[in-house]
Amino acid sequence: MAKKEPIKEHILKNSLEEILADRFSRYSKYIIQNRALPDARDGLKPVQRRILYAMYEDNNTYNRPYHKSAKTVGNVIGNYHPHGDSSVYDAMVRMSQDWKIANPLIDMQGNNGSIDDDPAAAMRYTEARLSKIANYLLMDIEKDTVEWSPNFSDEKLEPTVLPARFPNLLINGISGIAAGYATNIPPHNLNEVISGCIYRIQNPDCTLQEIMNFVKGPDFPTGGIVMGKQGIVQAFETGKGKVIIRSKVKIEETKTIQKIIIYEIPYEVIKSNLVKKIDEIRLNKKIDGLLDVRDESDRNGLRIVLDIKKEANQEAILNYLYKNTDLQISYNYNMIAIDNHSPVQMGLIQAMDSFIEHRKQxxxxxxxxxxxxxxxxxxxxxxxxxxxxxxxxxxxxxxxxxxxxxxxxxxxxxxxxxxxxxxxxxxxxxxxxxxxxxxxxxxxxxxxxxxxxxxxxxxxxxxxxxxxxxxxxxxxxxxFITPRLSDIENDIQEIVIDHKAMIADEQVMVPITYDGYVKKVSLRSYKSSSEAITNHKDSDHLIAYGQASTLQTLLFFTNKGNYGYLNIYEIEEAKWKDLGSHLSSYIKMENQEKVISAYLISDFDLNVQIICATKYGMIKRTSLKDLSSTRHNKTMAIMKVGSMDEMICAKVSSHPEDFICIISEMGYAFQYEVSQIPQVSGKTKGVKSMNLQKDDCIADIAIGNFTDGQFLIVTSQAQMKRMKTKDIVSLKRPAKGNRICKLVKSNPSLISKIFYCEPKYTFTIYSQDLYTFEAKEIPIMNEQATFSNPFGKLNSFEWIENLEEIKKGEWIENEQHKEIQISLFDMES
Incomplete structure (x- = not known):
């Protein structure tokens, strides 16, 4: 018996880093050259080329009967492409889909998918053959026109490239991802590209501008509007560029509604997902006036119908959809292809030259x-x-x-x-x-x-x-006469979304509570409710409520020295008896933030000032204009408040001659001109408003033109008195002020509120029962008097203010101004 020779050991003495680098570089080279990137000459990836050649070899051409797709897949896998059958069949299906490839290379019979991203039928159910135009890719292949290489088993030869009588890379486009490279080439119009190639052959030294007289830009099989000539020029020059693709729409009007008809959508957008997204916007009421969304597409073409109200702003709705759905998308050119065995980023002329040189060979x-x-x-x-x-x-x-x-x-x-x-x-x-x-x-x-x-x-x-x-x-x-499907526009149309233009101007009731619960209630629901006060938690209380337009904005201030705002139309609609939604569901807020004041505004660009005061005597003045922000998804600082302090109110001043009356809980009060408070921006402490005694703190402030009128002063037990404005001393800030009520040591009362008023003004408080009264019902008293008890002593009550609108003021710093008084706090019913 012959003695077996010992097996010689073969040990690589290399570092792991060197081995991995070597293996990965080989793998990357294979992926780049032989799988993911197209050849610049015929515009095909290897799997596509193998499919087309296998069908040609099997006489499965356009002028012969269809063959089962499974047979073609078997031929490709068995002879040329040693990979999974799904990858081969998926490539076959894509080459047959006329919404993905401008000039399909495979004619498939049966279910080959849809623009809704429905999958194709299994390969055993479909039949396929080469399309007529694919014949021009393979023509003359038997005449030794291209190089051949052995297949994976060395049993047969396969072409390394097809003869390609037309520039398939540009005409049909392609996308792919390799190791370190990615390509994204859009389809272009066949007649334009071929005409450009002919001109390039006749004029080898022509410029890109001359070629662009023929090739206008990409031409997508799904049509649409391509915007951005500059992006096209950049892509044609360098191989990288960006264009915007917008859907084509038309408007139809009936007697009762308008219809937006979408009949062309951007390239590679899944129609069903687009319809679903638009319908979600409708259901979530992001757009007012959008009634229904229907997909009416059939064999005659794509058709998505949006029913909108007769009075709705169609342009505003379309702009919103362009911005928030795939009705408009951006497309990024990245023209990378294999040229001379290497990945090259090429512009339009380089791609044409590569094809022309191939045709010469x-x-x-x-x-x-x-x-x-x-x-x-x-x-x-x-x-x-x-x-x-x-x-x-x-x-x-x-x-x-x-x-x-x-x-x-x-x-x-x-x-x-x-x-x-x-x-x-x-x-x-x-x-x-x-x-x-x-x-x-x-x-x-x-x-x-x-x-x-x-x-x-x-x-x-x-x-x-x-x-x-x-x-x-x-x-x-x-x-192959191919009309252009995509329109080219030089400029990119800027999308300007005017949210208010999409919102119907409706009147609603808006209540807001101290804990931050808010809702909007239709007037119909409000009037049908038997409850005078909206529902809230037992530990909460109502800050204000009032009638508002859906086009207005709710501006609120919190005890942490912050402010925020949200559009009325964005507030979730609820019934009057419902609790509503917390502000934190709309914007980000700090923990334990409580709402202390709220107003309605229609415009931030008003000449008015916001006066903010804290519990321990700080005050500041900020212009309303400074509160506007491009992003208002969270509360923002209007005043820096110490850790032991809190902001107690935010009032509005609309006139440079306004006065402020400040009152402490122990009954000290004085008034001074608002102009004594420096105007500063947010995130500052402000200045001292009042010299407080020990254990005393600021109760409230009132703002207005106090030349005539009275103050209504309220205690924590709903005791009240009226005083003439001239009875409260005017001093320079800061000061201690004078007492405005007699001190009753046996039954001390803390001041809670102060209002500037006239006799006809109406006020409302709530404590188990609702009390509404006019200011003239409260006696006028001097500073030595105590308080009256119009409702008895109430240990717990809610002071309910009307949710008033901040209106245009006449604040002009350091200039002469007209004598105009605008009351922002009229409580007249």
């Missing part, structure tokens, strides 16, 4: 192949013609010969025929000896000589070769 190789065949045939025809003239002697020589080879040798020796000529003579049939066939041979010889001359001219003349390439390009152009 194909025509050269084809001409050489055909020239060789023609010359061989011409040589044989010459021998046959010569043989006809001495046919009697040739017959005698053949009859005397031992066998075929002896006959050939004898003919060569006697008449100096070549080996090929002698072979043709001995296998020639006797009927070819007629005069007719002699004439045909002479005619064929003339034709062959003419063709040989033309082929030699093609190979020797660049001009002749260019004319051949142009002629073949024109044939494709004539066979």
């Amino acid at each position: 194909v025509v050269t190789r084809r001409s050489q192949f055909e020239l060789k065949q023609k010359m061989e045939r011409a040589h044989i025809v010459e021998g046959l013609i010569k043989a006809v003239s001495v046919m009697d002697e040739i017959v005698r020589i053949i009859r005397k010969s031992k066998d075929k080879n002896d006959a050939k040798n004898n003919l060569i020796q006697r008449f100096q025929f070549s080996q090929n000529q002698a072979e043709a003579i001995v296998i020639m049939r006797l009927y070819r000896l007629t005069n007719t066939d002699v004439f045909e041979l002479q005619k064929e010889n003339e034709q062959l000589n003419k063709q040989i001359k033309e082929l030699k001219q093609i190979l020797s003349s660049q001009e002749k070769m260019a004319s051949v390439i142009i002629k073949e390009l024109k044939e494709v152009n004539q066979d």
